[in-house]
Amino acid sequence: MEAARGHGRAVSAAARIASTLYRAAAAPASARFTRALRDPAAAQAAILRRILHENRDTEFGRAHGFGDVRTAADFRARVPVRDFAELQGWIGRACDGEPNALTAAPVRFVEPSGGTSGLSKEVPYTQRLLDEFSAATMPWIADMLRSRPALRGGQAYWAVSPPSRRRERTAGGVPVGMEHDSDYFPPLVRALLDRSLGVPRAVSRIPDLAACRRVTLRALLAMPDLAMISVWSPSFLTLLAGALDEEWDALLSEMESGRLSAALAPELRTELERALPARPEAAARLRRRFGRRPPEDLGALWPRLALISCWADGHAARALDGMRRRFPRVEVQGKGLLATEGVVSIPLFRAEAPVAAVTSHYLEFLPDGDADAAFGVHELEPGATYEVVLTTGGGLYRYRLKDRVRVEGRLERTPTLRFVGRADRASDLAGEKLTPELVEHVLARAAAETGIHPPFALLAPEWGEPPRYRLYAEASPDDARALAAAAERILLDAHHYGLCRALGQLNSIEGVAVTDGERVYERVCTARGQRAGSIKPPALDAGTEWARVFDVPQATEVG
Template sequence: MMLSGLRVALAPSALRFHQSLSRPERAQAECLSRVLRAVEGTTQAARLPGFPRVRTAREFQDAVPLSTPDSVLADVEAIKAGEPRVLTRAPVSRFEPSGGSSGASKYIPVTQGLLGEFHHALAPMLFDLLTARPALRAGPSYWSISPIGRKQGRTPGGIPVGSVEDSAYFPRFLQPLLTRVFAVPGAVAHLPDVESCRYVTLWFLVAREDLALVSVWNPSFLTLLMDALERHGERLADDLERGMCRPPGGSGGEVGAVLARMRFSPQPRRARVLRESLRSGLRGLALWPRLSLLSMWTDAQAAHAVEPVRLRFPGVEIQGKGLLATEGVVTLPLFAAPAPVLAVRSHFFEFLEPEHPEARPRLAHELEAGRTYSVLLSTSGGLLRYHLGDLVRVEGFHHATPCLRFLGRADAVSDLVGEKLSAHRVSTVLSSMLSRVLGQSPSFAMMAPEWETPAPPAYRLFVDTDVPEARLEASARAIEDALCEGYHYRYARELGQLGPVRVLRVTEGARHYEARCIALGQRAGDIKPTDFHRRSGWTAWFSQRGTSS
C-alpha cells in the first residue's frame, strides 16, 4: 500500500517527463533558462561579457567557455570559505565529494536548484520501476548503503560536506516514505568499516523474505556482499535465531553505538532458510523468493562484473542503470527504451564529437544514431558547459529523445612515456580477446601501469582466474600485440621506453581492489568497476594478498 502511494506521488513528475520526450528541444530550452536564472548576478556571470543578454543555446555557447574540474577549482574554494553568490545566486546547502579512480577528490556544490534537477530524473525512473514491474510494489527494496568512512565535516565557511543517505537526492516530502520501504536502515552508513557494514546489512536482508528489489551501483558490490554471506553465514544464522547482531570485528565502541540504534528481533525461521541455502549453494531466489529485479551498472567496464551476479541470482531480471554523476544525472533507464534515456528535463546538455573537438557541440535534438559523443553539462548548481569526460553512444530514440549507452571515460588516458593509452582502448582489447584466449570469463580483470626501476615502466594485467600458466602467458602476448596496433604504444615499445605487458594472477581480485580504493578514500558503494586504473602500485598491493605471474 505504501509503495502504491509512492507511485501516486511520483506520477505528476513522471507525466511531465514523458510529455517532454516528444519535444526535447523545447525541454532543453526550459532547462537553459533555469540555469541562466540560477547564475544571473553572480561572480561567475560578471566574468562573462554579454552574459545578461544570453537567451538561446547558440548565444550561450558563444558567451561561455567550456569548463573542467580544474577551471572551477578557485570558485569552489571561495564557496568553501563562505563567499556568497560565486557560481549561483542560491546558497550552497552542502558539498558532495566526488573522485575518479585515479584523480584527486572534487567538491561539487549542491543547491536546492540542483536537487530539483535530480528530482526531474529520479522521480520518473522510480515511477517506471513501480509501474512496469508491479511485483516491485509487493515488498521492500535494498538500495546499496556503504559506510561513510569519515566524519561528516564542514568547510571553513561552515558548509556541510557529504550526505548520509542516497534518499537525500529525492524530494524531502518523499524521504520519510522511502525510508519506510527500505529493507536496510540508513543508520548502517554510520558503521565505521566495510565488513561490519556488510554483516549488519546481510542481517536485515536475510530477515526479509519478501525482498523485491536490489539496487546497487557496481555489480561487484553485490557479489562481494554474497561472498560475505558465504563467509559469515553460520554466524549470521545464529544471530538471526537469537535476535542479536555480532559483526565479526566485534560489537563494541563505535560499532556498538550504531547497533544500539537498531532493533534485532529473533528470526528462527529465516535462520533455518539461511542454513538450508548455505548447504545447497547460496542462490538468491532460495533466500528471497519474491526478488524480481536487480538494478546495477551493466555498461562499459561494469559489463565484465555482471556474469558473476547472474550466477548468484539465476532467473532474476537485471536492469542497467543510467549515467548518473555527482555533478548531475545524464540518463535514466526506462523499460520501454532501447538504452537509458537522456534526462531531458534535468540539465542543459551539449555533446562534443571526439573526432572533431573543434566543432560546435551538438544539442540534444541534433544527435545522430550510432554516433559517439562526449557530454557537457550545465546545471542550476552553477557548473556551466562542464566537461564530464564521459563517452556515450546514441543507441536510438525514445519518442524524439536520444537514448545513450555509456562507453567509458573520454579523459582516462595513461601517458607514462608518450604511449597515450586510453581506458576505452584497453576495454576494447580486453572485451574482444581476454575470454577467448583464457577460455573463460575471469571474475576480475584490470590493467594498470607499473614503475619497476631499473626496468622501463610497463603495464600489468591482474586477472582472477584458475586457468593454466600457459594461457596467462598467451593472453599477455595477445594483449601486447593488440596494443601495439596503436602507433604511440608501438613506438614507445620499439624505442625500449616501455616494457611488455605481463599478466599476474590474483585471488579475490574484486575484494582486494575494493579494499585499496577504500584505503584511497572512496566509499565502497561508490567504487566504479574499471578495466584500466591509471594509478600504479597495484603489483605490491595484490602481492601482499597473493599473486603469481
C-alpha cells in the same frame, strides 16, 4: 511463528502503501518527463533559461554576461567548455561557502568525486541541483513500479553510501557528503522510500566495511519479501554474496539472539539492535532449508526478488557474469548515466537503452570531443558517439563530464544513450575512474617518496576476482614492488579508488619488473595501428593485454 508472519504482513502492507503514495508523489515529475520526450528541444531551452535567470547576478553570471544571453548560441559564445581543473577556482570558492560565487542559492553540501591531476575533487550541491536529480530519478522509479507490479508490495535494498575516509566539512564549514543514496530524493519521497527499506539508514554510519556488510546481511536475511536491489557496481553485490557465504552460520546465530557481534559504538549498536530485533523462527527456518551454507542461487533466499538495478555498460558489463551466477533468475536493469556532477540518462522499461534526462540539466554533446561543435539533445544522430557537457543548477556551466555516449535510437523524439567509456583515456574497472593525468601525478609522487625513478613505468588493469592494477616498471623486482606499494598508498587518497579498495571491488596494485619497457610498448602500439614516431608511453593504459605482453607469471605481488 504467527508473530513473524504478522510482522511480514505488516511490512508488505506498509511497502504497498508507500509505493502507492510514491507513484502519486512522482506523478507530476513523470508527466513532465513524458511531455518532454515529445519535445526535448523546448524542455531543454526552458531549463537553460531558468538556470541563467536564477544565476545572472552571481559573480560567474556577471563575468560571463548571463543577463544578455538570449539563445543557446549566445550561451556557447559567452561560456567556454571547461573541465574540472579549469573551473576549480570557481568551484573551490563555492565549496568553501562563499556566497553568490557560482550560484545564487547556497551550497547545502559538497560531494567527493574523482580527480584528474589531483587526488580528489568536490562537487557543490544546491537545493536546485537536488531538484534536478529528482526530476530524473522520480520518473525512473515510477516507471519501475508501473512496469513491474511485483515490486509494489515488497521491500527494497538501496546500497548505503559506503564508509570512507573524508573530512566532515570544507574549510568554509560546508558539510561533506550525503548519508544515503536515497538522499537524492525530496524529503517526502525519501520518507516514503524509507518505509520500504529493510536495511536501516543507520548502517551508513558504521565506519568499518566488514561490520557494515555484516549488519547489511543480517538485515537482508530478515527480509523474505525483498523485491528489489539497487547497487552501483555489480561487483558490490557479488562481494556481499561472498561475505554471506563466509558469515552464514554466525549471521543466523545473530538472528536468533537479536544481538549484533560487530564492533559498534554503544549508541549505534542500540539503534541498530532496536531496528533489527531477534527473528529466531526465521533463523530456524533458514537452517532447516539450507543447512550450513547459503544456496548458490541466492534467489532461493528471496523468492520475491524481481529486479536488480546496477551499472551494466562499459567495464561494468564484465562484472555482470559473477553477479548473475548468484542471481540467475532475477531481472537486471542497467542504470543510466548518473555521475556525481549530474544525471545524463535514466532507464525506462519501454526503451532499449537509457533515455536522455531532458528535464534535469541542460545537456550538450561534443562530436569527437570538439568543443567548438556542440549539439543540443534534439540534434543528435543515431549511431553517433558524443562526449557529454553539463550545465546544472549546482553551478557547473558547460562542464566537460568526459563521459562518452552512443546514440542507440529514440523514444518519442528524445535520444536513447548508452555509455561507452571515458573521453580522457580513463580506466574504470569498478568505478575507480583512473585517468592518465592522475596516474602521472601518483607515479611522480611515488618516485619522489621512494627514490626509485625507472625509465619506464606503466599502470594497467588486469581482470580477476577481484580485478586489480599492475605497475609494469623497468626496475629490479624489489624496486618494482616498492614503487607499486607507494603508488597504492597515494591512490588510496583518491576518492573513487579508495572507495573501490575499501569495498573489496579492487585488489591492491601489483609491482611487475620488466625489461625494455619502451621498446615493448612501441611494438604493441604499432600493432594497434599507431605511427611509431608519435608514440609516447603514458602512465596509464586501459588495455588488458599487458599481462600477456610482459609475461606476468614472473611477477611478485605487493602485500
